[in-house]
Amino acid sequence: MPEPRARERILARLRAAPRDIPPRPETAALPAAAPAPEAAAALEAALTAMRAEVHRLPRGRWAEELRERLSGRGLSELIYRPGAPWAPEIEKAWAQAAEAAPRLLAWEGDIEGFRERLFSAAAGITAAAAAAADPGVLLLRPGPEEPRLLSLVPPAHVVLVPAERIHPTLEDALAAGSFAPPLPANLVLVSGPSKTADIELTLAFGVHGPRELLVFILE
Amino acid sequence: MTAAPPKPARVQLFATCLGEALFPETALAAVELIEREGVAVVFPPGQTCCGQPAYNAGFPEEAREAARRQMAALAGDLPVVVPSASCAGMMKHHYPRLFTDPAERKAAEQLAGRVVEWSEFLVRVLGVRLRDAGPPLKVTWHSSCHALREMGVVPFAKALLAGLERVELVPLSRETECCGFGGIFSVKHPALSGAMAADKLADIQATGAERVIAGDCGCLLHLQGAIEARGLALRAQHLADFLRERTHGG
Amino acid sequence: MADSGFEARIEQALEDEALRRNFASALGAFAARRRSVFADADALERLRTQAAAIRDRALARLPELLEELESRLTANGIRVHWAETAAVGNRLVLEILEAHGVRRVVKGKSMVSEEMHLNAFLARHGIETVETDLGEFIIQLAGETPSHIIVPAVHKNRAQIAKLFREKIPGAPYTEEVTELNAIARHTLREQFREAGAGLSGVNFAVAETGTLCLVENEGNGRMCTGVPPLHIAVMGIEKVIERLEDLPPLLRLLTGSATGQRVTTYVNLISGPRRGGEPDGPREVHLVLLDNGRSAVFADPERRATLRCIRCGCCLNHCPVYARIGGHAYGTTYPGPIGKVLTPQLLGIDRAGELPFASTLCGACEEVCPVKIPLAQLLRRLRAEAVRGPAAEGKSRAAPGAAPLERLAWRAWGQAVKRPGVYRALLAGGRWLGGLLPPVGPLERWLRAHAEPRFSQRNLRRLLRKKGIPDA
Numbered sequence: 001m002p003e004p005r006a007r008e009r010i011l012a013r014l015r016a017a018p019r020d021i022p023p024r025p026e027t028a029a030l031p032a033a034a035p036a037p038e039a040a041a042a043l044e045a046a047l048t049a050m051r052a053e054v055h056r057l058p059r060g061r062w063a064e065e066l067r068e069r070l071s072g073r074g075l076s077e078l079i080y081r082p083g084a085p086w087a088p089e090i091e092k093a094w095a096q097a098a099e100a101a102p103r104l105l106a107w108e109g110d111i112e113g114f115r116e117r118l119f120s121a122a123a124g125i126t127a128a129a130a131a132a133a134d135p136g137v138l139l140l141r142p143g144p145e146e147p148r149l150l151s152l153v154p155p156a157h158v159v160l161v162p163a164e165r166i167h168p169t170l171e172d173a174l175a176a177g178s179f180a181p182p183l184p185a186n187l188v189l190v191s192g193p194s195k196t197a198d199i200e201l202t203l204a205f206g207v208h209g210p211r212e213l214l215v216f217i218l219e
Numbered sequence: 220m221t222a223a224p225p226k227p228a229r230v231q232l233f234a235t236c237l238g239e240a241l242f243p244e245t246a247l248a249a250v251e252l253i254e255r256e257g258v259a260v261v262f263p264p265g266q267t268c269c270g271q272p273a274y275n276a277g278f279p280e281e282a283r284e285a286a287r288r289q290m291a292a293l294a295g296d297l298p299v300v301v302p303s304a305s306c307a308g309m310m311k312h313h314y315p316r317l318f319t320d321p322a323e324r325k326a327a328e329q330l331a332g333r334v335v336e337w338s339e340f341l342v343r344v345l346g347v348r349l350r351d352a353g354p355p356l357k358v359t360w361h362s363s364c365h366a367l368r369e370m371g372v373v374p375f376a377k378a379l380l381a382g383l384e385r386v387e388l389v390p391l392s393r394e395t396e397c398c399g400f401g402g403i404f405s406v407k408h409p410a411l412s413g414a415m416a417a418d419k420l421a422d423i424q425a426t427g428a429e430r431v432i433a434g435d436c437g438c439l440l441h442l443q444g445a446i447e448a449r450g451l452a453l454r455a456q457h458l459a460d461f462l463r464e465r466t467h468g469g
Numbered sequence: 470m471a472d473s474g475f476e477a478r479i480e481q482a483l484e485d486e487a488l489r490r491n492f493a494s495a496l497g498a499f500a501a502r503r504r505s506v507f508a509d510a511d512a513l514e515r516l517r518t519q520a521a522a523i524r525d526r527a528l529a530r531l532p533e534l535l536e537e538l539e540s541r542l543t544a545n546g547i548r549v550h551w552a553e554t555a556a557v558g559n560r561l562v563l564e565i566l567e568a569h570g571v572r573r574v575v576k577g578k579s580m581v582s583e584e585m586h587l588n589a590f591l592a593r594h595g596i597e598t599v600e601t602d603l604g605e606f607i608i609q610l611a612g613e614t615p616s617h618i619i620v621p622a623v624h625k626n627r628a629q630i631a632k633l634f635r636e637k638i639p640g641a642p643y644t645e646e647v648t649e650l651n652a653i654a655r656h657t658l659r660e661q662f663r664e665a666g667a668g669l670s671g672v673n674f675a676v677a678e679t680g681t682l683c684l685v686e687n688e689g690n691g692r693m694c695t696g697v698p699p700l701h702i703a704v705m706g707i708e709k710v711i712e713r714l715e716d717l718p719p720l721l722r723l724l725t726g727s728a729t730g731q732r733v734t735t736y737v738n739l740i741s742g743p744r745r746g747g748e749p750d751g752p753r754e755v756h757l758v759l760l761d762n763g764r765s766a767v768f769a770d771p772e773r774r775a776t777l778r779c780i781r782c783g784c785c786l787n788h789c790p791v792y793a794r795i796g797g798h799a800y801g802t803t804y805p806g807p808i809g810k811v812l813t814p815q816l817l818g819i820d821r822a823g824e825l826p827f828a829s830t831l832c833g834a835c836e837e838v839c840p841v842k843i844p845l846a847q848l849l850r851r852l853r854a855e856a857v858r859g860p861a862a863e864g865k866s867r868a869a870p871g872a873a874p875l876e877r878l879a880w881r882a883w884g885q886a887v888k889r890p891g892v893y894r895a896l897l898a899g900g901r902w903l904g905g906l907l908p909p910v911g912p913l914e915r916w917l918r919a920h921a922e923p924r925f926s927q928r929n930l931r932r933l934l935r936k937k938g939i940p941d942a
Contacts, residue, residue, distance in 0.1 A: 010551055010553060014535075015532045017771075019529050021529040027519065027719075028516050028519035028719060109749065144748050148751055149697065183741040183742075185741055185748065185751060186739065186740055188739065191733045191734065194689040194735055196687060196688045197620070197687075198620060199647045200647065201495050201499075201623075207654065207655055207689070209688065209689025209692065240900055241924070242926065247934070261940050262939050267893045273880055275850060275853070276880065277827075277854045278880045279850075287888065364833055369833065396834075397834065401830025401831060405919070408827075409919050411791060411795070444922075
């Protein structure tokens with residue numbers, strides 16, 4: 001049986017050791033990051049370098065544009081969560097769907113009842129809570145409106161990034177998000193499609209997560 | 220880089236144990252190049268070995284004894300010039316940490332502060348200008364790990380080589396990689412040490428140079444031993460010997 | 470020390486040309502990528518200084534941070550367990566799995582679980598563990614252990630992997646195309662993710678302030694393991710805790726840059742709890758097993774404690790001339806390379822792994838690149854001294870000294886000679902007289918395996934100097 005006193009014994013051993021507690025370290029100055037106005041371009045460059053596909057959409061009619069850009073790519077369906085704040089706009093845009101556009105499929109209920117459909121779907125769509133030009137990451141904040149597996153299981157992940165949420169650095173993005181406890185159950189930084197180099201360091205994409213990361217910056 | 224220290228009238232030479240037992244010519248060449256610049260050299264007779272072999276073999280008590288001896292032998296205020304970066308590194312960086320007794324520690328620090336690696340002394344303190352008297356020659360350079368990482372003196376050695384007009388320096392493709400000596404390592408792991416030497420020698424041969432110059436007697440012992448065991452047409456030479464040869468009128 | 474077969478494994482590895490080629494090319498590529506991602510040397514130095522300070526401070530406050538972490542995690546709904554040994558850690562994991570009736574688990578890459586030999590333990594209790602990181606998947610199929618802490622299958626080339634897949638995966642065709650090999654793995658593992666009763670993972674960093682487990686990866690298998698099954702069990706060494714969320718970005722930059730030369734990995738997964746109200750997915754339960762397994766003993770000594778700064782980037786392996794030539798398996802331990810030579814003797818005991826610290830030239834290449842500035846060379850020297858002394862110092866009964874009696878005697882004699890200049894000079898004279906006529910036994914015999922015979926110079930330096938007018942003073 002596990003020993004109930006393990007915790008106390010471990011902590012006691014650690015406390016018994018001589019300790020000098022140094023002050024909190026100073027933050028090291030990073031090499032100059034792109035200032036905020038250029039952050040979107042820098043983010044685009046970084047994500048593109050990581051083999052993500054980056055598009056820019058005009059804020060006014062982004063959902064229609066999105067539908068156009070996703071058409072003709074052979075994506076059979078696009079899964080979304082109806083509760084997402086931007087969901088009504090894509091529902092509206094898809095109502096006048098072109099034939100080549102992926103079918104819009106709502107994730108209803110819990111994963112337990114949706115698992116089979118999710119694992120056979122072509123694409124999922126979420127928004128990014130924030131983004132950082134350096135080192136080129138999107139910060140996803142899964143929750144009731146954006147299940148965590150929506151950005152992971154389908155072979156294509158479509159992400160909406162409002163331009164004003166792009167920060168020069170990850171440090172800035174975390175600070176701006178004021179992530180004090182309690183944090184959301186899950187936060188994910190994403191920098192590109194899933195990849196591996198475990199075989200002869202040869203880069204290959206889509207090993208477990210999405211093969212395609214389609215980023216749409218809303219300007 | 221701090222400002223160059225003033226040129227002293229005299230210095231102490233620490234010849235190192237390998238220098239005394241196997242490479243006395245190297246120590247003589249090192250002395251000659253210093254004296255040429257009008258600086259007198261003294262050889263404190265009580266010196267033996269810096270203690271690094273024991274220190275790295277897991278015998279710090281024996282290393283401490285060796286350090287005490289050198290601290291006594293090299294007492295005074297003169298700079299201590301060492302023609303081997305690893306021995307210099309031992310005295311400069313490791314002597315102070317061998318002692319807990321405040322007086323001994325202070326003495327170790329005092330000596331550490333006076334230790335200068337030979338090529339650094341030539342360049343920074345003496346500001347030597349060499350006159351190349353030899354025929355055109357292609358050589359390559361091996362950076363010993365202690366020269367490179369612990370002492371940071373490789374730029375000085377290279378500056379000296381660059382001062383030789385008819386010497387072409389061809390860099391190794393893996394210049395910063397260890398040659399595989401490692402003192403006790405070479406006898407505890409002869410197969411590995413030999414494999415590393417073989418790779419280093421192949422790299423040297425690929426430069427087309429027939430001579431490899433280095434500033435550390437340990438690497439030279441190892442490389443020359445591996446060269447001879449293989450019967451290669453190569454030669455490993457200490458920088459001091461090489462500079463003496465190139466600048467010698469007769 | 471008893472013969473552990475280390476020397477034999479080294480010689481075997483050195484004879485394996487394919488192995489040396491596989492390692493040399495991979496490690497060279499990693500080193501080059503690292504140089505390009507850290508092109509600004511001053512910025513790198515500042516970042517390393519900061520990261521070392523972050524880790525040092527976290528370790529200095531380790532007991533407090535572990536308590537803070539535990540209380541935050543608990544508040545977040547993550548259950549925390551403590552294990553003093555690997556055996557207890559294994560039992561804890563097993564009990565959680567058995568309580569949920571789980572027979573098959575999917576697992577993300579975790580070195581601490583390798584240290585625990587968790588997979589074998591679970592297998593003995595009827596639970597199948599499926600490794601899902603591609604490299605780990607490959608070596609699990611081959612029945613091997615990781616040869617590198619970041620790229621576990623780096624010792625295998627594509628032809629070897631193609632053959633392995635063809636033999637071990639039902640229906641898999643023979644292909645040496647990397648994309649096709651990846652597709653085979655993806656297809657095989659997708660089903661496992663969907664059906665597994667639990668996911669196991671390691672932890673790269675745990676943030677005390679927020680009660681967050683941070684997992685860094687490129688493939689997405691880690692997110693699958695921690696996101697799809699209803700139960701997630703994470704295991705981590707107690708040293709992995711950091712103080713604040715703001716400490717994370719600099720450590721992440723150094724970890725990924727040092728490990729694979731990436732600015733950032735594809736995914737950084739921050740887990741602060743199980744599925745919460747309203748969430749449609751995520752595990753129903755999350756457990757964390759905090760493992761000591763010798764770490765608190767490392768912690769007890771302030772000099773050794775620096776070992777625990779390690780963030781397991783593998784950069785010291787990538788830059789080690791010894792590791793590059795023999796690969797990870799020759800070490801015969803969970804953690805290979807420079808950090809392995811320092812950590813293993815401290816975790817297993819100097820009597821069991823005392824030969825490892827000697828398998829280094831002390832060239833310092835590891836220390837030069839270590840992102841958290843662990844004084845690896847100095848720790849190797851210290852452990853060599855401990856190996857020579859033997860484990861007696863640990864308060865155990867007088868154990869046999871670690872060094873061979875002859876070696877000890879030789880160094881004692883050496884110590885006597887170097888402190889007596891008269892004796893020393895007499896020995897030098899003896900050497901000159903003998904020249905190269907020393908008997909080829911002991912260390913000289915070993916030296917002669919790779920070198921020609923060293924010859925004492927016939928010239929007397931002191932006499933030569935006197936002749937030149939160099940005074941003895």
